[in-house]
Amino acid sequence: MREYEIMMVLRPDLEEEVIKSVVERFVNIITDNNGEVTAIEPWGKRRLAYEINDYKEGFYVLITYTANGEFNAELERNFRIVDTVIRHIIVRQE
Numbered sequence: 001m002r003e004y005e006i007m008m009v010l011r012p013d014l015e016e017e018v019i020k021s022v023v024e025r026f027v028n029i030i031t032d033n034n035g036e037v038t039a040i041e042p043w044g045k046r047r048l049a050y051e052i053n054d055y056k057e058g059f060y061v062l063i064t065y066t067a068n069g070e071f072n073a074e075l076e077r078n079f080r081i082v083d084t085v086i087r088h089i090i091v092r093q094e
Contacts, residue, residue: 045057
C-alpha cells in the first residue's frame, strides 16, 4: 500500500451538497477498493491560473489516501465520467 494525494478542481457553480456528494463518491470508490482515506481538505474557491471550460475559478479539494498502485487506473476512469470535476491530478507521496 502506498500513499497518494488527489487534487480535484470542481466547477465553481456547484452547490455545497453537490460538492459533498462528489467528494463522498470518490471516498467511497477508494474505500470500496481496499483503500483508506487519511485526510480530506476542502480548500474552497480559488482563481484558476488559466480559464478551463469558460471557468475562471474552481473549488479545490485535496484527498490523501493509501491504496495499491493498480487502483489509480480505476480512479482515472471515474474522473473522466464525472462532469463536475474540471481538473484532477493523482500524486504518489514519498
